[in-house]
Amino acid sequence: MTETTMSEPHLPPEISEYIVDLLRNELDTLERCCLVSRSWVPRTRKHLFADIKFLYSDDLERWKRTFPDPSRYPTHHTHTLTIGCPEVVTAADAQEGGWIRAFSNVTRLEVLSGLRDLYGSEVSLVPFHGFSPVLKSLRVASETFPCVQILNLACSFRFLEDLDLAQHMMGVGIIGRDRTVFQPSTSPVLTGTLRVYLPGRMGCVTRRLLNLPCGLHFRKLEFSCYRDDNLRWMRALVVGCSNTLECVDIECCVSIPLAQKDPWTASIDLSKAIKLKEVVFRSKTLHVNWLVLALQTITSEHRCLHHISIHVHFRPFFIDDPVNVRQTVGEEIYRQWMDLDRILVRSWESYGIRPKVVYSEAGGEKETTCIGSLLPEITERGIIELVDSVEPCWYRQIY
Template sequence: MLPFLPPEILDLIVDHLYNEPTALKACCVVSKSWIPRSRRHIFARVKLDTARATESWAKAFPDPSDSPAHYTRNLWVYGHGVASADVLPWIRSFRHVQKLTMTTFGPRGVSLAHLHGFSLTLKSLNLTRVCATVSEIIGFICSFPLLEDLSLSPKARDIRADGWATPLVSPKLTGSLMLYGESGSIARGLSELLDGPHFSTIWVQCNAEDIDSRTITDLVSKCSETLETLYLAYNTLNYVAPPPVDLSNASKLKHLRFQWSGPDIQWITTVIQAAQFKAPLHITISLASIRPIPPSQNFLGWHELDHLMVQLWTSHSILPKILYCIRPQEPVASLLPELAKRGFVHARVDPRLTHPVARSVFR
């Protein structure tokens, strides 16, 4: 087929179909010259979530060096089936991946060390339910020099402690960090990296199962100079507050949010008091997942927080917001009277209370 339009115009036409897989496949049969541009979008996102999907890929492209894997920018790898040694050659053929998601990478698969640096263009990494040692996880992270964004959701029983050594070289990690679950040992590993981290956004969840939550608060404090957004979700069963987070150097902080399920509201007050207010700051405290304890047990702590937030709003134009779900015997508005009077306390109906069975549980 002889093109009647310049190649640049034809490329633009194909590019406009980037999110239309059926149309892109049709473009591949129009002309051989259209195939490379169409494949760039067809294989930009690849999801291998089952052993059958893995087998289908290997069967369709038996030669890794001649597969369209080099077009892939976003790769999802799920399940133990894709972690066997016989698929390593074509896994490494995804050499231009910029975002990688991996989950259930268990002991039956290959070591993470075998996948070190398979894509030197990687900027975003999401590891979920990875069964490995701290050395393997930190070493894997440090094998990608351009890595910026990191999301980790390990399970405590799958993370095996070992006498790991800090890698000599590590990525700057200047993007976002999302840390879920029992992540104390991983947080310690990240905070000890020689060249980082320097996250601008941190979303971290501290659980009661963490042996030492100080490792998580130390990681947040170490990144305080570069932080612009901080989301702290603390869920505790033993009613012990974590160590305070040092935000005395957080001069770039713009968004500070707490999701609190601990009884000691004084912890939040301590963190806010230490924060710098050199940039416009929004402070949100979400009490959506807790039932506040009776005022007689923590009355002064709540009123101290109320006074501090109003003072910051008046003196520094800090925008506070208190969110909570309506449940029986939740006196949040009465515990924060000044904030409630100024319209900063927002109650929302808990959707679980609309279900008959849930209503009997939450009464």
């Protein structure tokens, strides 16, 4: 009688890799997968180290304890790198002979710097210059880095597409003193998204971006404006990207009497951006004149534009008496809404652009009735699409 021996269970490599890939968002499970088989380790590391965050100095210390030998760093797996303590990371980089460049496959870099840097030593972004030749997305949220440093960093990545610049209000005074000359050595492609929240240095950044040797080619511009002096720079960026622009997303919370300003400076000019597919206006304080001036620049050349979204944030007094909205909001504001109503009707009839109004602060029928009274023509004709937003339309994550 022949004795039969049974082999250990075995999965084809493509099946085991498929299983590991399904668990890519389950970090605890991935760590346990490393104990299943040595053959599973390379695939699990691919997901375990895809997103690395050094938010605090403790994170860096844990990294060093886990990988005491820099030559064994699993940095080639990292695609997203977030730095919350640049002063600590750059110091470690200097001590260990430039280990930042070991993250050579990073496609997205985030540098977050808080007020703690204001009272410490000066932090340089030079060690990050060109560290990953495949970087496509850069986000810098800081009160302390001069815009020259940030833009020099951006220009060191030849294939950079997306640029996200944010500044907290508390850093306005310090950043505003930056007067360094900007002389970029290269010009990245910049064909993705430009996201800007820079209350204190919008002009500084805009001038330097517009002077890049190869120009700007962003397909999407996303702005958050809280100061009236930012409006003209926002307009300049829209004009500068007109040849490639497909989406404009603007959050405008500037309290200025537009009648006292140059209208072409106060609003934006979309007339040359004929490749536009989507326009989004997020107005916390309902600057209807601003919307009217912007929409007046849309023409028959905008053949790709089929939808305009207007996010409104209703103050309590707007919905107290939705039947008598004209008396509630006042004659001047009511007249501005009538102008907006006429422009939206014209856009639909002439260009086939359907407006969508997204309103926040759930009030159900009250808000719907109020919008219907402010925009009677497009409401009665069923042109408008009303959407109740879950979150306030004016909220944007800065950090």
